[in-house]
Amino acid sequence: MTSAGHEGSEPILRVVFYRSESGSEPVRDWLLGLRREDRKAVGQDVKTAQYGWPLGMPLVRKLESGLWEVRPHIERGIARVMFTVDGEVMVLLHGFVKKSAATPATDLKTARQRLAKLRGVT
Numbered sequence: 172m173t174s175a176g177h178e179g180s181e182p183i184l185r186v187v188f189y190r191s192e193s194g195s196e197p198v199r200d201w202l203l204g205l206r207r208e209d210r211k212a213v214g215q216d217v218k219t220a221q222y223g224w225p226l227g228m229p230l231v232r233k234l235e236s237g238l239w240e241v242r243p244h245i246e247r248g249i250a251r252v253m254f255t256v257d258g259e260v261m262v263l264l265h266g267f268v269k270k271s272a273a274t275p276a277t278d279l280k281t282a283r284q285r286l287a288k289l290r291g292v293t
Contacts, residue, residue, distance in 0.1 A: 183224045184261040186217060189285050197285075198252065201266040209245035213266070216243040217252060221261055234279070238264075238286060253282035255289065262289060 188196040202210050220231050220241050233239050234253070241252040251274065253265040265282040267275075 180222075182218075182221045184221045184256060184259055186221050186261045186263065189262055189264045189289065191285075192288075198263040198266045205250075206246065209247065209250065212245050213241075213243045213250055213252060216241050217261075217263070220254075224256070224261070234274070234282075238282060240274075251278070253278070255286050257289070264289075 188199045190196050202213060205213065216230060220226055225231075227233075229242065231239055231241055237255050239254055239256070241254065243250045243252070245268070247268055249269045251265075251267055251269055252263055254261050254263050256262075264285040265278060267278050269275075
């Protein structure tokens with residue numbers, strides 16, 4: 172028997188990719204476009220958040236109510252994976268590589284739109 176508080180325990184959250192109405196999974200597609208080493212780094216940090224939830228800085232930052240980002244460092248710079256938590260499920264909403272210090276408004280808008288669709292608010 173395992174519990175969330177023990178070493179080697181089950182994950183606290185189950186991770187799923189956001190799926191669009193057309194059936195695409197944009198974060199999965201984005202990840203597949205990264206180099207193998209970068210995919211591994213992103214995956215490790217998402218897994219750390221999954222098993223250690225709730226986490227804070229420097230790995231996870233709350234952006235606003237119901238929206239967080241995992242902050243992996245990859246060879247090409249700094250990646251971000253925006254997600255929400257719905258009960259015991261971590262939904263990966265949007266992923267991108269940052270080109271500037273601030274989170275681009277278009278990336279935040281994309282994550283917000285996907286979160287609204289997930290919640291049934293359009």
